[in-house]
Amino acid sequence: MKRAPLVLTGTVLGLAGVLTFRSTPATLALGGLSGATGTTTTVAGASPPTTSTTTASSQPTTTVAGATTTIASSAARSATGPVVNYYYGTVSITVSATGTKITSVKIATLNDGGNPRSQYIDQQSLPMLVQQVLAAQGSQIQGVSGATYTSEGFYNSLLVALKSLGLK
Amino acid sequence: MGTVVTIDLYRAAGVDPDEVLAPLRAALAVLHRADRIFSTYHYESPVSRLRRGEIALGEAPPEVTEVLAACRVARELSGGLFDPWAMPGGVDPTGYVKGWAAHRALDELRGTDLDGVMVNAAGDIAAFGGPYPDQGFRVGVVRPDSPMELACVVDLASAVATSGTYERGEHLVNPRTGAAATAVASATVTGPDLGLADALATALAVGGGEVLARVDALEGYEGFTIGHDGERHATARFPFAHSVAAGA
Numbered sequence: 001m002k003r004a005p006l007v008l009t010g011t012v013l014g015l016a017g018v019l020t021f022r023s024t025p026a027t028l029a030l031g032g033l034s035g036a037t038g039t040t041t042t043v044a045g046a047s048p049p050t051t052s053t054t055t056a057s058s059q060p061t062t063t064v065a066g067a068t069t070t071i072a073s074s075a076a077r078s079a080t081g082p083v084v085n086y087y088y089g090t091v092s093i094t095v096s097a098t099g100t101k102i103t104s105v106k107i108a109t110l111n112d113g114g115n116p117r118s119q120y121i122d123q124q125s126l127p128m129l130v131q132q133v134l135a136a137q138g139s140q141i142q143g144v145s146g147a148t149y150t151s152e153g154f155y156n157s158l159l160v161a162l163k164s165l166g167l168k
Numbered sequence: 169m170g171t172v173v174t175i176d177l178y179r180a181a182g183v184d185p186d187e188v189l190a191p192l193r194a195a196l197a198v199l200h201r202a203d204r205i206f207s208t209y210h211y212e213s214p215v216s217r218l219r220r221g222e223i224a225l226g227e228a229p230p231e232v233t234e235v236l237a238a239c240r241v242a243r244e245l246s247g248g249l250f251d252p253w254a255m256p257g258g259v260d261p262t263g264y265v266k267g268w269a270a271h272r273a274l275d276e277l278r279g280t281d282l283d284g285v286m287v288n289a290a291g292d293i294a295a296f297g298g299p300y301p302d303q304g305f306r307v308g309v310v311r312p313d314s315p316m317e318l319a320c321v322v323d324l325a326s327a328v329a330t331s332g333t334y335e336r337g338e339h340l341v342n343p344r345t346g347a348a349a350t351a352v353a354s355a356t357v358t359g360p361d362l363g364l365a366d367a368l369a370t371a372l373a374v375g376g377g378e379v380l381a382r383v384d385a386l387e388g389y390e391g392f393t394i395g396h397d398g399e400r401h402a403t404a405r406f407p408f409a410h411s412v413a414a415g416a
Contacts, residue, residue, distance in 0.1 A: 140306060141307055141308045141318075142176065142178075142286060142306060142307065143176075143286055143293050143305065143307045143308070144291065144307065144308045144309070144310060145291050145293055145307050145308070145309050145310075145322070145328045145329065145330040145356060146291045
């Protein structure tokens, strides 16, 4: 039975969070073909450092948008999510898939302002996020523990790309 | 806190957004409140003001007293290798607060009709239940030398925290020597409480074998380390996942 995932977008502390509901548990980014229905809800909330003149105090607002899954084709295909803000700059993610299997997750664009600390994240943490996606798919795990600095921007761009491939 | 937190909700019968929205908001409120109180990035946070000596502990929110008391226990249990009072600039409980806040956020989602909930604060994870009614969560631990691969998979009963040399910007300092050095490349601690697991993982990364023995002696907590040379050590009951559930 095919189910339409309900997507809620909310703003938390001025940063976008994406809530995705599906119907039975799924490991990260598993495809949604007939019979395989997954329910997973993720909320990303982050508080980046603020200067002394900034306070984060926005109220959460929610809008509801409906979306339907498309049947994933067996051909190889890829999609790139939107450019989104992450901790140090902007990033967009390209996802490639064959059938329901993610074959690669790559950084399409990355602008980190040349900040040396952000380069550490680019070289260490973003690859780890890629690894999380791939590992979660193959090892039947639901999460990864490790000193990863998960990037909300990475997930936001990734999720949009996965949705357009019919994988979320 | 500068930490991205993800919350995953699982229910085989489907998740009703209306049913979970209020507890989810409550969980997020816990995280935001913790950030407002404890963030050393916020100049005016109570902890920042405490560090500058502008306020006394009694003038700060009660959570600060609670957290610092827990940090004292963690310092004791870790043999002083987790020590928020040894940080430059004043007491810094950040190494405990991340896990503490994530676990308190998780608690807001109990009492809902969910099969499992997982709160992941940048790799420190607190959870109850599992992806299915009869299955617990499985969590991979990344290899410090090869972040695209997993070192092992863990059966997650409640909390798991990992600390290591590949940690984002958080310089692990040995409180005894003041040196920025770790005995091992990666240290993982599992146990009932994520705040304590978080603190112990930090101490384990810094202190290695000495702290692993301490974790071993602590009821309910287990540890696993990967050395700079790749050598692995684990407490006897560390919850390595041994089987893959068919069809899961």
